[in-house]
Amino acid sequence: MNYEVKTKKGLNGWTAASTVELCQTKEGQRVLELETRKVSGGLAAFARVFYIKNTGGFYTKSTMLFGDYEKGGIAATLVKRVTEKTVSEVHARALRQLENLIDEAKAFYEEKDSQPHN
DSSP, X not given: XXXXXXXXXXXXXXXXXXXXXXXXXXXXXXXXXXXXEEETTEEEEEEEEEEEEEXXXXXXXXXXXXXXXXXEEEEEEEOSSOOHHHHHHHHHHHHTTHHHHHHHHHHHHHHHHHSOOO
């Protein structure tokens, strides 16, 4: 499957990101974001679930630390220079794993939602 990739250069260098809508919840739209960025010695992708909320015309992105799905070190690659090209190449490799990451995130929330709330 093809996913939209947004590549940009910010204060921390080049990054590439792709977002997949998972489902609508009472907290807002649940999305899985795959972001490739600089790490010590190279590049790696990170998958993280966020909730997108419309707060009166403004959209906010929120997550619960240690409470939402997160996975790091995906397609970790040693590189000498972090360029737009290298970030795009590593992100393309990480995208090959996105279907499995979506399945893992959905299973994570199925398990979490089946737990009795304290």
